[in-house]
Amino acid sequence: MKTTAGARPVPEVLRWSRNLVDPALRAAVDRLPGTVRLISGYHFGWWDAAGRPTAADGGKALRPALALLAAQSTGADAEVALPAAVAVELVHNFSLLHDDVMDGDTVRRHRPAAWTVFGAGPAILTGDALVTLALDLLATSGLPNARLALRALSDAVIDLIRGQAEDLAFESRDDVRPAECVRMAEGKTGALLATSCALGGFAAGADPARVELLGRFGAAVGLAFQHVDDLLGIWGDPVVTGKPVHSDLRNRKKSLPVVAALGSPCAAGRELADLYARPASLSDVDAARAAALVDAAGGRRWSRQEADRLLAHALDQLANLDPAGGAGAELAALGHLVVGRTH
Incomplete structure (x- = not known):
C-alpha cells in the first residue's frame, strides 16, 4: 500500500462518514410520504414513534464509510461517492426492516423494532420505499458511471434477497451443508458490502480493474462480517x-457456526441436531444448551477462523489495489473492526 500518513482512528472515520452522509440521507427520506417517512425516521433513530426528535442509535454506517473510502482510495474526493453512500445505507436498512419482521425480532438498536411499533405491513412497505429510493438516487445522481453503479446495486439487491430467501428456507431443512450456508451469506451480507466498495470506485470514475479489486475486498469483509x-x-x-x-438459536436459524456444528459427527453435533429437529422454538434453557453444543462441536472455532482467513484475503485485495493516501489504512481498519467484534 501507499503511505498511511493521515489515517484516522476507526471511531473518527465512522463519525466522519455519519456526519457526511446524514444530511443527504435525511433529505432523501424527507421525500417519502407521511407514515413511511415517520417509520423510516424512527428506524434510523432520528425521532420517536410520534415524530419527536431523539438521539437513538442509528447504527455504525459501515457501508457508507466503505463507499466513501473506496472513492478516496482511487485518489478522488470522498464527496463524489455521497449518492452511492446514501444509496447503500438505504438498501441496508430496507433489509433490516424486512429481517426483523421475518425473524420476529422485537428489538433493533436497543429499542423496539419498527414493526412492533407500527405493524408488520407498514414496516415492510417502508423497507420497500427505502430500496426504491436508493435506486432512484443513483439513477439521478449524474455520476459518470451511474448506469454501471445502478446495475451493480440492483444485482446486489437481488443477491441479498436470494440470500435471505435461502436463509428462511434453511429453517425448515435439516440437511443444510456448510457450502450452501456460505453461498447464502455471500448474498445476504457479502453482496452489499462488496457493492458498497465497488460503488465508491464507480463514483470516482476508477478503471474496471480497480473497481473489481474494491469489490473483492468488500465481498471478503462482508462474508467475515456474517460469520461474526x-x-x-x-x-x-x-x-x-x-x-x-x-435469538438466532431460539428461532433455530441455520447460521454459519450452527451449520458447521450440525455437520460434525461428534456427540455434541448429534445432540444439537436433535434439539434443532424439534418443531417449536427453543426455550431459554434449550437455547443456552444449543449454544454450548455449537461451541463443543467446533462451530464457534470454525467461524472465528473463517473470519480471520477472510480478513487476510480482503487485505490482500487491498494491497493489490495500492490505495492512495490514508484511505487504504482506513479501509483495512474497518475490516479489522468487523472481525474484532468477536474478540
Whole structure:
C-alpha cells in the first residue's frame, strides 16, 4: 500500500462518514410520504414513534464509510461517492426492516423494532420505499458511471434477497451443508458490502480493474462480517448488540457456526441436531444448551477462523489495489473492526 500518513482512528472515520452522509440521507427520506417517512425516521433513530426528535442509535454506517473510502482510495474526493453512500445505507436498512419482521425480532438498536411499533405491513412497505429510493438516487445522481453503479446495486439487491430467501428456507431443512450456508451469506451480507466498495470506485470514475479489486475486498469483509454476526447472534452481549441473547438459536436459524456444528459427527453435533429437529422454538434453557453444543462441536472455532482467513484475503485485495493516501489504512481498519467484534 501507499503511505498511511493521515489515517484516522476507526471511531473518527465512522463519525466522519455519519456526519457526511446524514444530511443527504435525511433529505432523501424527507421525500417519502407521511407514515413511511415517520417509520423510516424512527428506524434510523432520528425521532420517536410520534415524530419527536431523539438521539437513538442509528447504527455504525459501515457501508457508507466503505463507499466513501473506496472513492478516496482511487485518489478522488470522498464527496463524489455521497449518492452511492446514501444509496447503500438505504438498501441496508430496507433489509433490516424486512429481517426483523421475518425473524420476529422485537428489538433493533436497543429499542423496539419498527414493526412492533407500527405493524408488520407498514414496516415492510417502508423497507420497500427505502430500496426504491436508493435506486432512484443513483439513477439521478449524474455520476459518470451511474448506469454501471445502478446495475451493480440492483444485482446486489437481488443477491441479498436470494440470500435471505435461502436463509428462511434453511429453517425448515435439516440437511443444510456448510457450502450452501456460505453461498447464502455471500448474498445476504457479502453482496452489499462488496457493492458498497465497488460503488465508491464507480463514483470516482476508477478503471474496471480497480473497481473489481474494491469489490473483492468488500465481498471478503462482508462474508467475515456474517460469520461474526452469527457468532454475536449466539454469544453476543445484548447491551452491545441491541438484540436478545440467543435469538438466532431460539428461532433455530441455520447460521454459519450452527451449520458447521450440525455437520460434525461428534456427540455434541448429534445432540444439537436433535434439539434443532424439534418443531417449536427453543426455550431459554434449550437455547443456552444449543449454544454450548455449537461451541463443543467446533462451530464457534470454525467461524472465528473463517473470519480471520477472510480478513487476510480482503487485505490482500487491498494491497493489490495500492490505495492512495490514508484511505487504504482506513479501509483495512474497518475490516479489522468487523472481525474484532468477536474478540
